[in-house]
Structure formats: C-alpha cells, structure tokens
Amino acid sequence: MTAKLLDVSSLTIAFPRGTPVADFGFAIGEGETVAVVGESGSGKSLTALAIMRLLPRTARIASGSIGFRGRDLLALPEPDMRKVRGREIAMIFQEPMTSLNPVLTVGKQIAEVLRLHEGLSAEAARKRSIELLDLVRVADPHLRVDDFPHRLSGGMRQRVMIAMAVACRPKLLIADEPTTALDVTIQAQVLDLLDRLRRELGMALMLITHDLGIVGQWADRVVVLYAGRGAEEADAGPLLEDPLHPYTKGLLAASPRLDARLHYTAGALREIPGSIATAQREPGCPFVPRCAMALPSCRISPPPLEEIRPRRLLACPPTAAQEQANASAVGR
Amino acid sequence: MLENRRLLRVLRRTVLQAVPTILGIIILNFLLLKLAPGDAADVMAGEFGAATEETMAMLRQRFGLDVPVLQQLLAYLSNLAQFSLGQSPRYGVPVSELIGQRLPSTLMLMVMALAIAFGLGIALGTAMALTAGRWPDRVLSLVSLFFYSVPGFWIGLMLIVLFSVKLNWLPSGGQETIGAGLTGLDYALDRLKHMILPATSLALFYVAIYGRLTRAAVLEVSSQDYVRTAAAKGLPPLAITLRHVIRNALLPVTTLAGIHLGGILGGAVVIETVYSWPGLGRLAFESVTRRDFNVLLGVLLLSSFLVIIANTLVDLLHAWLDPRVEVR
Numbered sequence: 250m251t252a253k254l255l256d257v258s259s260l261t262i263a264f265p266r267g268t269p270v271a272d273f274g275f276a277i278g279e280g281e282t283v284a285v286v287g288e289s290g291s292g293k294s295l296t297a298l299a300i301m302r303l304l305p306r307t308a309r310i311a312s313g314s315i316g317f318r319g320r321d322l323l324a325l326p327e328p329d330m331r332k333v334r335g336r337e338i339a340m341i342f343q344e345p346m347t348s349l350n351p352v353l354t355v356g357k358q359i360a361e362v363l364r365l366h367e368g369l370s371a372e373a374a375r376k377r378s379i380e381l382l383d384l385v386r387v388a389d390p391h392l393r394v395d396d397f398p399h400r401l402s403g404g405m406r407q408r409v410m411i412a413m414a415v416a417c418r419p420k421l422l423i424a425d426e427p428t429t430a431l432d433v434t435i436q437a438q439v440l441d442l443l444d445r446l447r448r449e450l451g452m453a454l455m456l457i458t459h460d461l462g463i464v465g466q467w468a469d470r471v472v473v474l475y476a477g478r479g480a481e482e483a484d485a486g487p488l489l490e491d492p493l494h495p496y497t498k499g500l501l502a503a504s505p506r507l508d509a510r511l512h513y514t515a516g517a518l519r520e521i522p523g524s525i526a527t528a529q530r531e532p533g534c535p536f537v538p539r540c541a542m543a544l545p546s547c548r549i550s551p552p553p554l555e556e557i558r559p560r561r562l563l564a565c566p567p568t569a570a571q572e573q574a575n576a577s578a579v580g581r
Numbered sequence: 582m583l584e585n586r587r588l589l590r591v592l593r594r595t596v597l598q599a600v601p602t603i604l605g606i607i608i609l610n611f612l613l614l615k616l617a618p619g620d621a622a623d624v625m626a627g628e629f630g631a632a633t634e635e636t637m638a639m640l641r642q643r644f645g646l647d648v649p650v651l652q653q654l655l656a657y658l659s660n661l662a663q664f665s666l667g668q669s670p671r672y673g674v675p676v677s678e679l680i681g682q683r684l685p686s687t688l689m690l691m692v693m694a695l696a697i698a699f700g701l702g703i704a705l706g707t708a709m710a711l712t713a714g715r716w717p718d719r720v721l722s723l724v725s726l727f728f729y730s731v732p733g734f735w736i737g738l739m740l741i742v743l744f745s746v747k748l749n750w751l752p753s754g755g756q757e758t759i760g761a762g763l764t765g766l767d768y769a770l771d772r773l774k775h776m777i778l779p780a781t782s783l784a785l786f787y788v789a790i791y792g793r794l795t796r797a798a799v800l801e802v803s804s805q806d807y808v809r810t811a812a813a814k815g816l817p818p819l820a821i822t823l824r825h826v827i828r829n830a831l832l833p834v835t836t837l838a839g840i841h842l843g844g845i846l847g848g849a850v851v852i853e854t855v856y857s858w859p860g861l862g863r864l865a866f867e868s869v870t871r872r873d874f875n876v877l878l879g880v881l882l883l884s885s886f887l888v889i890i891a892n893t894l895v896d897l898l899h900a901w902l903d904p905r906v907e908v909r
Contacts, residue, residue, distance in 0.1 A: 349807055
C-alpha cells in the first residue's frame, strides 16, 4: 500500500440536533482513488466538507482528526487552511449548474485560483486558464474562456469546475457526486477525465457517490458509509464480488448490474426495507432496524470498523464471526 | 465586441419603448391638469383682489385658455413638436428658460442623494447580512427601520437643528454662500457643503430600503453553491464577499433603483422647500399653487424624461452586471 495522504480518524460531526457523522475513519493513499459510498443523508458530503473545513456554521467537529501530509487539518489556523484549499486539496461539487458564479466568465473563475495560489499575473493566468480548458477537453478553449457559465452545458460546466480544481495541481481532489446531475453518456466522459487527470497529475481522488456502477469501474478502494458510520471498507473488486456487511449486500442487490452473477433475472431489483432515518436514535448498530440478521447484541453499542483479514474492514460482529468460522473450516 | 453589441441591443429596445410612454405621459398629464378647477387667470385675478369679466376674458385669450381643451392639447403638442414648452403666463418667459435655470440644481441633488442611498445602503445591508442575527445586525436593522418610517422633511429639519444650529458645521439652506465670490476648488467645496444636508435627508429613506434589500440579497446569495465553490478555492472572506456575493446581490437592488428615481424626484419637492434649494421640485410646487400649468407640464415632461433616462441607465447597468440579461 502507498503512503497515507489523507488519514481521517474517529471523525464526529455534531449539529445542535443530532450527529450525522460519528466516529468515522478512513484513509487515502497517494494517487489512490477511494470511493465513499452511501445513500443520501449518510454523511458523505459532510465528511468531504469537514476535510475542506467548509462545514455549515451550525455544524461542529466534536472529535477526531484529519491528517493530511503530516499535519492535522483540524488544528490548522484558518489562514493556513486557506492555503490548503484549492492548492493542496481541491473539491468539485454535485451541481455544475449552480456551482459557477453566473456573472463572471469561466476564464476569470479559473484564473482566480491561479492568481491566488500561484501569484500569476492576469495575463499569465488567462493563458494558463486556456491551457487548463484544453486539458479538460473543452473544445475551442480560447473562445470558451470568455464565455459566461450560462452559455455552457452541464457537462461543460463540470469540466470547467474540474479545470478550476486541478489548476494548482492538488494532491487530493474531492469529487462530491460529480456526475449525479449529468447524462449517463457524459458521466463516463467526466469520470474518464477525472481518472486521466489523476494519473497525469499524480493526485489522489476521493470519489463520493451512491452509484455502485461507478465504484466497480473507477475506484481502487471503497468505504461504505451508513448513517455517518463506516460499515465496510475494502478494495473495490473484492467488495463488489463478496460484500460482507448486510447493508453493502442490500445496496448491491438494489443496483442494476450487467454482471451476470449478481443480476437478478428472476424479477425486480430488491430494496432494503425501511429508511436511513430510523438510524437516528439507535444506540447500537445504526443498521439494526433494517437488518434481517440483527442479533440482540447488535443493539447494545455501535460496532467498530475492524480488520477481519488483510485490507478488509467490517463493522458487523455477527458476519465477522461467521467469516472467521468459515475461514477456519476451510483451513481445517 | 460581443459584449458591447449586447448592451447596444438593450439600449435600443429601451429607447423604442420610451417613445409611446412619453407621448402617453404628456397627454395624460395635460388632461388631468385640465380637470383641476381654476386656471392661471383665476389665480391672478385673486391676487389683484378683483377683476372684471373683460379682464379675465382678455387674460384667458392671451394665455390661450379660451379655446376648448382638445384644441389646447393640440396647440401644446404642436408646440412640443417644435421643441418649445410654451410660455409661462406667470413669469412671461419661456418655460424652457425657467426649467433650464432649475434643472442643474435638482440633478445634482438627485445624483448626490442616489449616490448616498446606494453607497450607504449597500454598505449597511452587507454589514447587516454578514452579522445576521447578532447585535450589529439588530442595531442597524433598528436604525434602518427608523429612517424608513420617519418623513423626509422631519429628518431634514432635525439635521438642520443638529448640524447647522447646534454644531454650526454645515449651512442650513441655499445652494451656495451668496456674495462670497468663491472660485475654483473653494467654490466646489462650498457647493458640496450646501448639498450634504439636503441630499442626505433625501437619501436616508432609500438608504433604509436599499439596506434591507441588500441584506436579504446578500443572505440569499451567500448560501449559493458558487459561494461555496469560491471558499473551496481558498479565497479569503473579503474576496468572496466582494467578488462573488455583492456583485450578484446588486442585481435586485439596481432593478429597484430605477423605479425609485421618480420617487426621489417627488421627495425633492419637500426637501427643496425645507432647504430653500432652488430646484425643479420647488418650481413645480409653486406652479401648482399658481395654476401655471405650462410650467408644471414642462416639469412633469422633463421628470418623465429623467426617469426614463435613469431607467435606461439602470437597464444598461443591469445588463452589464448580469450577463444573462439578453434581449428577448
């Protein structure tokens, strides 16, 4: 495994009412693509905003640390943090239609980062903006640079957002559901682009998504988040082939797949009964109200994410015990 | 440039729309004024104390008041077509001359008032929004509510009491120190000093309006996704506010400013009276009491011109601020 670039540990984000992210930890290695998967309201975006330290005012980081290149981002003074944002860690958002300022040309919005972090002159920043637009495969970059966002399509705008994000060659790019608002055909192009840039610029990618189809194709490692707690963490291939946590299993069963082994030809996709809202005041495992195999012991305290075998972490003691038994049975 | 062509299109559309508007304003004003009882001859007769039927008829004939209203309107319009606003029965001079003397004073007052209203209002509103819910916001909200609710003439009088009478910092009326014979910079400063109080009294109501409007707009824009994008770039808060928030928050404020111009002109009547400011507002007020309808019509026509020109400027400003404004 490569060296750790980002190391989030026991992160707890608290609002006046409720803690949407509790005791959550994961790591991203240099140049790695890590997918953070979970349904709406599971705390994916909040975690990303916490890394950028851009949480809404009412939110508070109650505990935990966010290590990044040997520093704890949570302990950094705000002016230093501003030097991290956009330069070392960049972020792109779900909604390209509203994420660009409507009254500034895209060129000016890209140039803004360059002038801020690299101290380029207006002219040099403009030249570099055109190069960046070319890098993200925008046609006629020297014309598009003077366009206002409303003249561009959703896919184009997301490319502009990406150009802005990679302008200063960040070490980590956080992409918060970058393709949710886009057409399926454009989705693949944008993800291809992100992956190419990751390789070319040597950055790590934190890909937040609820689309498991994306995970299989683009991620090295997957972190499954349920109700603000880590449920399962593994390399992408093994996780998709052999999901262990009941929630991950449910998610996969609920996803349409071309893969024959997991394709339910017999009928409709299965859904996970209940909703994530039931996890709110659960003292034990947050998935208990929706879990078919819940035991009384699951209701006592939230299970920690533990390594059950190399590179495979799970927060479900009953499943872990079963795996253990299977493994020793095979071993015998 | 593409940008300039877009602005030109906006300009052309506005001018084309202005022509029927102005014609309508002229005819409507004329007919409405004719509905009011009494004319210049009545007022003059009243001032003389007495007049015979013959004198009255002679006066009316001289002022062209003896023919039917429709004919008077046609005569007025044909005058206008020759770029003449007619004569003032009262002063016996062309209306354009009377207005020409007063126009610059009023324009200066209005521009100054608008500048104060805009500048102070936006600053106030932004300050309120950035401290929303905390004590500076509460205090400024109270202050703006106060400006909003007290009448302009009262503010004018109070400002005179405070700054002219008690502190003796600023003159209490007029537009220049009479007989001081100042020149150059001194003269300009003298005019400015005379303008501060009336312009401020005129502006405070609008400061309150723009303040509240800016506060709401800044709060709304601050929660937009692109502001979060700007923060994610690592921009400091001041740059985010200036470059990304205020520019967008200005859009609703400029729209209203165009509408308010007519109101400011109306407010000028009161303020010019309080500060004995020799402007159009006072001229209009005097011509109402004297039934000097030619002058009044001239002032009204010019005011509508001013409002239309100002609206055009606002449209252009709006188009310049917001690239999404296109001619439909």
